[in-house]
Amino acid sequence: TQLLEQSPQFLSIQEGENLTVYCNSSSVFSSLQWYRQEPGEGPVLLVTVVTGGEVKKLKRLTFQFGDARKDSSLHITAAQPGDTGLYLCAGPSNFGNEKLTFGTGTRLTIIP
């Protein structure tokens, strides 16, 4: 079973600070996705990274795919309360094509 481990599990920081969360695996992934989930809602896709070493930016969020395609990071600059949520990484599952396996998640709280 392909495992995606995310760290830290919980993170609470002050508004305006920077932070990085991580998604790691011992397996190589053809792509990785990052989703954000707000309380009482389902996850929403933020970005997909495909190429080893790829960096994608979404406003204050920077996503990087590791060179070996086994890990990814999400960096948030000047965090805002609206960034609060559960961040999930996901990748193609070994249960067959067109299925995703999800990481354990990082629960982020931004304190105003």
Add this chain to the structure above:
Amino acid sequence: NAGVTQTPKFQVLKTGQSMTLQCAQDMNHNSMYWYRQDPGMGLRLIYYSASEGTTDKGEVPNGYNVSRLNKREFSLRLESAAPSQTSVYFCASSEPGTWEKLFFGSGTQLSVL
């Protein structure tokens, strides 16, 4: 545009009771999925349907059955609920060729006592 709609939002069952979770999408997507979400374990795939009339097991299918009623609807049935099935259940759908972009419903919080 409603997207993916799940009912009910909350449900409490006694051990051994049965129930069906309903899911419908209005985006004309071919693929639909059922996931469960438990603390510290992320989202785990229960069942998957690539198209109307087809279903496939995911990572944790035991204790569940599914029906792809038509292109819009994909239901999840618990025949004899167990406390281990206490979880938040999410239905999702995706377009052909963009299977990694899942559109999720808002979830069903199920407690089995």
